[in-house]
Amino acid sequence: MGFNCVRLTWPLFLFTNNSLASLTVRQSFQNLGLVDAISGIQANNPAIVDLSLIKAYQAVVQSLGKNNVMTILDNHISKPGWCCSNFDGNTFFGDTYFDPKLWLTGLANVAAMFNATSSVVGMSLRNELRGPKQNVNDWYKYMQQGAETVHAANPNVLVILSGLSFDKDLSFLKNKPVNLTFSGKLVFEVHRYSFTDGQEWSSGNSNRACGRISNDIMSRGGFLLDKGYPLFVSEFGIDQRGINVNDNRYISCFLGLAAELDLDWALWTLAGSYYIREGTVGLEEFYGVLTWNWSQPRNTTFLQTISALQSPFQGPGYEECCPHKLIFHPMTGLCIRRVSLLQPLELGPCSESIAWNYSTSP
Numbered sequence: 096m097g098f099n100c101v102r103l104t105w106p107l108f109l110f111t112n113n114s115l116a117s118l119t120v121r122q123s124f125q126n127l128g129l130v131d132a133i134s135g136i137q138a139n140n141p142a143i144v145d146l147s148l149i150k151a152y153q154a155v156v157q158s159l160g161k162n163n164v165m166t167i168l169d170n171h172i173s174k175p176g177w178c179c180s181n182f183d184g185n186t187f188f189g190d191t192y193f194d195p196k197l198w199l200t201g202l203a204n205v206a207a208m209f210n211a212t213s214s215v216v217g218m219s220l221r222n223e224l225r226g227p228k229q230n231v232n233d234w235y236k237y238m239q240q241g242a243e244t245v246h247a248a249n250p251n252v253l254v255i256l257s258g259l260s261f262d263k264d265l266s267f268l269k270n271k272p273v274n275l276t277f278s279g280k281l282v283f284e285v286h287r288y289s290f291t292d293g294q295e296w297s298s299g300n301s302n303r304a305c306g307r308i309s310n311d312i313m314s315r316g317g318f319l320l321d322k323g324y325p326l327f328v329s330e331f332g333i334d335q336r337g338i339n340v341n342d343n344r345y346i347s348c349f350l351g352l353a354a355e356l357d358l359d360w361a362l363w364t365l366a367g368s369y370y371i372r373e374g375t376v377g378l379e380e381f382y383g384v385l386t387w388n389w390s391q392p393r394n395t396t397f398l399q400t401i402s403a404l405q406s407p408f409q410g411p412g413y414e415e416c417c418p419h420k421l422i423f424h425p426m427t428g429l430c431i432r433r434v435s436l437l438q439p440l441e442l443g444p445c446s447e448s449i450a451w452n453y454s455t456s457p
Contacts, residue, residue, distance in 0.1 A: 096384065096392065096398055097398070097402055097405045098164070098362075098365075098405070099163075099164060099165060099405075100164065100165040100166065100167060100216070100361070101159055101164055101165070101166050101167070101365070102166075102167045102169050102219070102329055102361040103155065103156065103159075103166050103167065103168055103169065104169045104170075104171035104172075104222070105152065105168060105169065105170060105171065105205065106170075106171065106172050106173060106174065106175040106176075107170060107172070107173040107174075107192075107193075107197065107198055107201045108173060108174055108175060108192075109148060109149060109152065109175065110149070110201045110204045110205050110208075111197050111200055111201045111204065115148065115175075116147060116148055116149040117147050117148075117149075118147065118148050119144075119145050119146060119147055119148070120136065120143055120144050120145070120146060120147075120148060120151050121133055121136075121144050121145055123148055124136070124370070127370075127371055128376075129370055129371060129376065132370050142154070143155075153208070156168075156209065156212060156214070156215060157212075159214060160212065160213070160214030160215075164214070165214050165215075165216045166212075166214055166215050166216065167215075167216060167217040167218070167219060167253075167255065167329075167361070168205055168209065168215060168217070168218045168219065169218075169219040169222055169329070170198075170201065170202065170205075170218075170219065170220060170221050170222065171222040172185045172192075172222065173185045173192040173193050173197075173198070174192040176373075177372050177373045178222065178223065179222070179223045179225065179261065181225055181226045181227065182226070186224070186225050186226030186227075186228060186229070187224050187225065187226050187228040187229045187230075187233070188228070188233050188237050189228055189233075190226065190228055195237050195240075198221070198237075198241065199240060199241060199244050202218070202220065202241055202244045202245050202248075203244050203245075203247075203248045205218065206218060206244070206245045206247075206248035206249035206252065207248040207249065209249065209252075210248065210249045210251070213251075215252060216252060216253060217252050217253035217254070217255050217282065218245050218249070218252050218253070218254060218255065219255040219257065219284060219329065220238060220241040220242065220245065220254070220255065220256055220257065221238075221241070221257060222257060222262070223257065223261045223262045223286065224257060224258070224259050224260075224262070225259070225260060225261045229259050229260070231259070231267045234259060234267070235271070235273065238256050238273070239273055239274060239275060242254045242256065242273070242275055242281070243275065243276060243277075246275075246276075246277050246280075250277075252280070253280050253281075253282050254277075254280055254281055254282065255282045255283070255284050255327060255329070256273070256281070256282070256283050256284065257283075257284050257285075257329075258283070258284075258285060258315070258316065261286060261291075262284060262285055262286040262329070262330070263285065263286060263287070263291060263315060263316075264315045264316070265283055265285065265315060265316045265319065266314060266315045266316075266318075268283075268319065269318060272322075281324060281325075282324070282325045282326075282327050283316065283319050283324055283325070283326055283327070284326070284327040284328070284329040285312070285315070285316040285326065285327075285328055285329070286328070286329060286330040286331065287308075287312060287328065287330075287331055287349065288330070288331060288332065288342075288345070288363075289333070289339070289341040289342045289344070289345035289346075290341065292304070292308055294341055295307075295308070295341075296340070296341045296342075296344040296345045297340040297341040297344060301344040301348070304344070304345075304348070305347075305348035305351075308348065309348065309352050312352065317356065320356060325359065326356075326358060326359075327358075327359045327360070327361070328353065328358050328359070328360040328361070329360070329361045330361060330363045331349060331360060331362065331363065332362050332363035332364065332382045333345070333346050333382065333397075334381045334382060335381060335382065335383070335384070335393045335394040335397055336381055336393075336394075337394065346400075346425075347425040347426050348425070350400070350401065350404065350423075350425040350428070351423065351425040353404055354403070354404060354408065354421075354423045354425070355423075357407055357408045357409050357410070360404070362384065362401070363382055364380060364382055364383050364384070365383065365384050365385060366380050366383045366385065366389070367379065367380055367383040367384070367385035367386045367387050367388065367389050367393060368380055368383070368387045368388070368389070381393075384398070399427075399428055400425075400426070400427060400428035401428060402428055403423065403428045403429065403430065403444070403445045404428070406446075408421070417450070419450030419451065419452065420450065420451045420452060420453060421445055421448045421450075421451065422448070422451055423445065424442055427442055429442040429443055429444065429445065430442070430443065430444070430445035430447075430448035431448065431451075432447050432448045432449060433449055
């Protein structure tokens with residue numbers, strides 16, 4: 096499918112609560128009443144069914160590395176469960192399940208655990224800070240502490256900082272950059288879905304929505320590219336059944352912007368279903384790349400559409416090329432190419448597109 100990295104989530108309590116960490120996979124599933132699922136794990140992944148949860152997590156990272164897949168370790172939540180809401184107790188520093196000191200301990204534990212694991216290329220300090228407790232002053236205070244904690248325990252990994260308001264807003268960095276003892280490995284992340292902007296895509300003019308929302312993305316996070324920082328869109332995605340008008344209009348705009356900026360990204364999500372989510376056993380994930388039983392891709396057309404963005408358009412290895420423009424068609428993931436002067440232009444793989452230039456002169 097062309098993916099080279101997994102953003103692998105982890106709950107804080109798994110790495111700070113010995114009682115939870117020492118549970119075996121089998122015991123954890125039994126505690127959740129998921130007895131039938133154990134036989135599936137026994138059949139397909141017998142090596143992990145009686146490992147402790149923390150050892151099973153390590154085994155997943157190790158397996159990804161053996162298959163040449165990189166990993167970004169993402170502290171997604173504190174108390175294991177589905178994320179996210181404004182009132183789930185995991186929202187911001189000082190919330191019910193979000194003790195900053197415990198969080199720093201967890202970051203240090205995870206960073207040290209994977210210090211010698213070359214396939215672990217980055218650590219995201221916390222997913223989707225949000226809620227009524229969020230504020231800029233505490234963001235600087237604790238995110239800088241978290242960044243230094245990770246760097247001290249594992250100087251090899253990229254340190255990834257998320258923004259406020261469900262990881263939509265990093266605009267406060269325009270006036271005050273972070274102050275860290277290290278450089279050259281700091282990354283910022285943002286999230287964007289169609290529902291981030293309600294039903295704007297489906298209820299109005301999609302071209303106007305694209306213009307406004309693209310400007311909003313640049314104002315809240317995209318400006319960091321001009322300051323020399325990498326920007327990682329660590330979550331985006333759509334209902335891959337193709338029946339959500341809001342999603343369908345949003346995705347073409349987003350892919351166009353991602354191509355123009357040559358963004359790094361992670362798609363939500365690989366999973367076609369969940370063992371249990373918010374009390375529902377076997378819930379299907381229609382945003383998932385895979386089908387309910389994880390046996391095949393849910394939407395091969397969508398995979399083709401995003402395939403052009405799985406290779407960079409600039410950066411290392413491109414220094415010998417003269418900078419030029421491609422004309423990208425977001426609805427197909429193809430680029431405009433010219434076969435000959437005598438034939439019409441056509442769509443084809445972006446790797447086969449010729450250089451274009453554009454001038455406003457008549």
